Amino acid sequence: DVKVTQSSRYLVKRTGEKVFLECVQDMDHENMFWYRQDPGLGLRLIYFSYDVKMKEKGDIPEGYSVSREKKERFSLILESASTNQTSMYLCASSPAGQALGSYTFGSGTRLTVV
């Protein structure tokens, strides 16, 4: 069964900590995405990557960075966590050249920054 795996379901971190959220896919997909999901705001794209070592900013990249050293892994980094980054984070992947509909989502990481 193909899947996107996010390393943690729940995470609690302190303000100012550097936080790593990991995402691994086993489908050999070229494209990978990080979203945050907040009530009333839906999904907002943080960063995406269409190839190893490539990254593009999404709609809300401030306060975040990403790393894609291997095709199957896409990491989201909160350089200095703040309480307004408390949210649900969703990772997704898709094959190259294919529109939405070929997306596979992970189960999400609920991050609380205290």
Place this chain on the structure above:
Amino acid sequence: GNSVTQMEGPVTLSEEAFLTINCTYTATGYPSLFWYVQYPGEGLQLLLKATKADDKGSNKGFEATYRKETTSFHLEKGSVQVSDSAVYFCALSDRSYIPTFGRGTSLIVHP
């Protein structure tokens, strides 16, 4: 730019009731349209899709028809079950592989 507007929730229904969740969109060109569902504690799953005007997507008893003249893609189900309780997202995708999502509509079905 592209945008997707969904009706605000929550939508609360009794089991076996008829469901409609409205979705309208703004896009240049001819996008593909999608409905995704998110069950509690899980990520999003593709529910159905339609890639051109007048196409009807269907899955698990849910249906939606791509209406170009009204720029709509409303989700319907004839008889909902408690297990359909979830958040439903309407989305579109054009030539880019970056989709535009609506804000989601929560559905609560009571026995």
